[in-house]
Structure formats: C-alpha cells, structure tokens
Amino acid sequence: MLAASSVEMRKVNKYYGKFQALKDIDLSIPPGKVTCLIGPSGSGKSTLLRCINFLEEYDSGEVRIDGQLIGYDAPNKKMSGRRLREMRRSIGMVFQQFNLWPHMTARENVAEGLIRVRRISKADADRRASEALAKVGLADKSASHPSRLSGGQQQRVAIARAIAMEPKLMLFDEPTSALDPELVGEVLSVMRTLAGEGMTMVVVTHEMGFAAHVADQVGFMEKGELVSVASPDRILHRPEDARIQSFLRTYHERNSF
Amino acid sequence: MEWSVLQQYGPSLLKGFGNTILCWALGTVFGMALGLVIALIQRYAPRWVTWIVQIYIEVIRGTPFLVQLFVLYYGGPLVGLRLDALPAGLLGLTIYGSPYFAEIFRSGFRAVPDGQIEAARAIGMSESDIVRRILLPLGLVSALPALVNFSIILTKETVILSIITVPELLYQVQRMSAETFRYVEANLVLALFFWGLVETISRVGLRLEARITKHLIERT
Numbered sequence: 001m002l003a004a005s006s007v008e009m010r011k012v013n014k015y016y017g018k019f020q021a022l023k024d025i026d027l028s029i030p031p032g033k034v035t036c037l038i039g040p041s042g043s044g045k046s047t048l049l050r051c052i053n054f055l056e057e058y059d060s061g062e063v064r065i066d067g068q069l070i071g072y073d074a075p076n077k078k079m080s081g082r083r084l085r086e087m088r089r090s091i092g093m094v095f096q097q098f099n100l101w102p103h104m105t106a107r108e109n110v111a112e113g114l115i116r117v118r119r120i121s122k123a124d125a126d127r128r129a130s131e132a133l134a135k136v137g138l139a140d141k142s143a144s145h146p147s148r149l150s151g152g153q154q155q156r157v158a159i160a161r162a163i164a165m166e167p168k169l170m171l172f173d174e175p176t177s178a179l180d181p182e183l184v185g186e187v188l189s190v191m192r193t194l195a196g197e198g199m200t201m202v203v204v205t206h207e208m209g210f211a212a213h214v215a216d217q218v219g220f221m222e223k224g225e226l227v228s229v230a231s232p233d234r235i236l237h238r239p240e241d242a243r244i245q246s247f248l249r250t251y252h253e254r255n256s257f
Numbered sequence: 258m259e260w261s262v263l264q265q266y267g268p269s270l271l272k273g274f275g276n277t278i279l280c281w282a283l284g285t286v287f288g289m290a291l292g293l294v295i296a297l298i299q300r301y302a303p304r305w306v307t308w309i310v311q312i313y314i315e316v317i318r319g320t321p322f323l324v325q326l327f328v329l330y331y332g333g334p335l336v337g338l339r340l341d342a343l344p345a346g347l348l349g350l351t352i353y354g355s356p357y358f359a360e361i362f363r364s365g366f367r368a369v370p371d372g373q374i375e376a377a378r379a380i381g382m383s384e385s386d387i388v389r390r391i392l393l394p395l396g397l398v399s400a401l402p403a404l405v406n407f408s409i410i411l412t413k414e415t416v417i418l419s420i421i422t423v424p425e426l427l428y429q430v431q432r433m434s435a436e437t438f439r440y441v442e443a444n445l446v447l448a449l450f451f452w453g454l455v456e457t458i459s460r461v462g463l464r465l466e467a468r469i470t471k472h473l474i475e476r477t
Contacts (some may be wrong), residue, residue, distance in 0.1 A: 055375055081384070088381040099376035099432075102473045103394050112390065113380040147473060165380055 012061035022134030039221035092162030109144035132164035273429030284350030292358025308402035365400025406464030
C-alpha cells in the first residue's frame with residue numbers, strides 16, 4: 001500500500017484578468033481514492049487541477065495537501081520556491097501533451113527527477129527508472145527517444161516519470177485527449193492499475209467509461225463552478241442537475257453512431 | 258595579373274588571416290557568452306534590470322559597428338580604458354555581437370514548449386536545474402541555425418577592425434596594395450580567404466545541426 005495524500009480545497013477562486021476561471025471551489029479529495037472531474041471544455045477543470053500543485057496560482061481560498069497549505073504561507077504571502085518544490089515532490093502530474101523532454105531517452109526522462117530532485121545516484125536512478133518503465137509496460141523502450149514512441153507510449157513514459165518519484169498524489173490533466181482512439185486503452189489500463197494500488201488520483205477526463213468504472217467520486221464543472229460532486233452512479237446515471245443532464249446528452253449523441 | 262608579389266607578401270597575408278580567424282573565433286565565443294547571459298537576464302531578472310539591459314541592446318543594435326569601435330578605441334582612453342588594437346577589437350566585436358546573439362537565444366528559449374518547463378516544475382526541479390537541463394539544451398537546438406548564420410555575418414565584420422589598426426587580413430591586404438599597387442590580386446586573395454572561412458563554418462554548422470537534432474525530429 002502506498003502512502004496516499006488527501007486534498008482539501010476551500011473557497012478557491014481564480015481570475016484571469018476580469019474573467020473568473022474558478023468560483024468558490026470547495027472540494028474534498030479523500031486519500032487513496034480516485035476523483036474524476038468532468039464537464040465541458042473551458043469549464044475550469046484543468047485550472048482546478050493545476051491549482052492543486054500550484055502550477056496555476058489561485059487568487060483566494062485555500063488548497064491543502066494533507067492539511068498543509070500549498071502556494072502560500074499566509075493569505076497574500078507566497079510560499080518560498082524551495083518549500084513549494086518540496087511539496088511538489090510528492091505530487092505527480094501527467095499532462096495532455098505528455099511533455100516529455102525530447103532530448104532525453106525514455107529512461108533519462110524518468111531518471112531526471114530522481115537525480116536532480118531526489119538526489120539519488122545515477123545508477124540507482126537508472127535502476128528505478130527501468131522499474132517504473134517496466135511497470136507501465138515499456139521495459140523494452142527505455143533507450144528510445146520520445147520521437148520514436150507512439151502517443152500512448154509517450155504518455156506511459158510520462159506516467160512512469162511521475163510514479164518513479166513515489167508521489168502520494170497523482171494529477172492527470174486530460175491524459176488521453178491527445179491520443180488516437182486506439183491508443184487510449186493502454187493509458188487507461190495503466191491508470192486503472194495505479195488506482196488499484198491505492199494511489200490518490202485526481203483525473204480531468206472526457207472518458208466517461210473510466211469515470212464510471214474507476215472513480216470513487218465524480219465532480220461536474222461548468223463555467224468555473226463545481227456544480228456537483230457525488231458517486232459516479234449519481235452523476236453519470238442519475239443526474240439531477242439539468243446542466244449535467246444536458247452535458248451527458250451531448251456526450252452520448254456525439255459518441256453514438 | 259601579377260601573382261609573384263604573393264611570394265613576398267604571402268607570410269604577412271597568412272598572418273593577417275590568422276588574426277582574422279582569431280578575432281572572429283574569440284569575438285564569436287565571447288559575444289555568444291555575453292548574449293546568453295543577457296538572454297537569461299531578460300528571462301529571469303526583475304523588471305527594472307531587464308529595462309537597463311534592453312537599453313543596452315537598443316543602443317548597440319542601433320549604432321554602426323565602426324562608430325562603436327571608434328568610441329571604444331579613441332574614446333576609451335578618455336575614461337581610462339587604454340587598450341591595444343587587438344584587445345580593443347576583440348572587446349568591440351564581443352559587444353557588437355552580444356545583443357544579436359541575445360535575441361537569437363531569446364527566440365530559442367521561446368521555442369521550448371511551456372509544457373516541458375512545467376513538467377520539470379511539477380516534479381520539483383529547481384529553476385537552475387531547469388535552465389541547465391531543459392531550457393538550454395532545447396533552446397540551443399532551436400537557436401543553432403541562427404547562431405551559425407550570425408557567426409558567418411561576424412566573419413565579415415572583422416574587416417572593420419583594420420580601421421583601428423588590428424593587423425587582420427584586410428589590414429595586410431591594404432598594406433600590400435599600397436606598396437605594390439596590386440589591388441586586384443590582393444583583394445582576390447582576401448575574397449578567397451573569406452569564402453573558404455565562411456564555407457567551412459557553414460559546413461561545420463550543418464553537421465552539428467544534423468547531429469544534435471537527430472533525436473528531436475518527430476517520426477512521421
């Protein structure tokens with residue numbers, strides 16, 4: 001069993017100039033559980049996710065990881081870069097565009113954080129990187145550069161890069177949205193394995209099947225508001241809110257033929 | 258054409274060419290180094306520092322190299338900066354090239370996708386590690402063609418150093434011309450030398466580019 005973090009968001013607001021991207025977000029993410037965030041594009045899902053590791057700086061409210069405020073020491077007083085980096089060490093993130101470093105091989109991509117951030121020896125880092133790559137089914141690709149890998153393989157390397165750091169919390173920002181349909185499955189199956197190990201996961205996704213089968217709770221967002229957070233069944237099969245019903249109707253129309 | 262004068266002037270022409278290469282190579286290396294520092298300052302320093310650096314960039318880019326050299330070589334002593342011709346020429350080339358190199362590096366850095374920087378931040382890498390391990394290697398690759406191109410332009414700027422009596426190739430060619438009246442021969446030699454130098458640099462540049470971009474080109 002992995003050590004797993006909890007996340008508490010209280011009254012989180014985020015503005016881009018006059019546009020309010022997040023409106024009074026309250027969200028509890030329990031340890032060891034999978035939380036999926038769904039909703040139309042531009043509804044603030046990714047922004048919310050990126051506030052959790054402070055890649056996006058929220059303007060007011062609180063985001064706490066295991067009770068510890070991230071990004072600020074006190075309201076309006078930013079946390080030092082060093083402390084922020086310490087907190088980020090135990091938060092893994094996977095991006096829509098993979099964001100692998102193209103000048104490094106798969107193994108080097110995974111080992112980089114271990115060497116620079118965890119300060120472990122190159123030999124140990126290489127060994128752990130190989131283990132992480134094996135875990136996502138890419139042991140044979142460790143010497144390949146990203147340009148030689150398919151999108152699905154690149155995203156699995158990106159997941160290996162995150163889990164090699166032994167995070168207590170994993171953030172997934174639309175991890176399958178940039179993939180060709182036939183490559184989605186391999187990424188979701190790795191994520192399912194992680195979820196089974198008791199990792200706290202927050203997943204922004206358009207994969208309703210994944211949300212339905214893997215999530216412990218699903219949050220629906222629209223126009224910067226977290227409209228509802230409940231069990232997958234409540235949100236996806238018996239939604240009460242008209243906005244969720246309309247979103248799911250559009251989704252089903254688009255995915256049927 | 259009267260090529261026999263070359264026998265007499267050959268050694269001094271070669272020496273001049275050697276000085277040309279020396280000035281170009283060191284001027285390019287120092288200019289690039291200064292340009293890199295400027296580009297990093299522009300990216301990371303507080304606003305007021307970047308303003309000062311921006312003024313430097315505008316002034317150097319907005320004035321002719323010849324004028325800068327005069328100011329440095331003849332104006333320098335007025336403020337206690339007394340340099341021999343060669344060091345003054347080197348310093349001049351370094352200063353002249355730096356803002357152009359800085360702009361090349363800046364655009365190289367901008368070509369690095371934000372996501373790749375964010376990925377490094379997300380695992381807790383320090384900014385200095387991000388610069389060393391991600392921003393520089395990737396930014397340099399994008400900047401390489403423009404760096405080579407500007408280095409080639411700089412080869413030809415070295416002739417201006419003859420005006421402050423740096424004994425480079427043009428200086429020697431002019432001396433030979435004045436003493437023998439063999440202007441055409443002397444300038445043909447000059448052209449030939451420069452063509453050879455530029456050709457070499459561009460070939461080396463292309464090789465370098467092919468080598469370091471090998472892994473970066475997306476499979477199609």
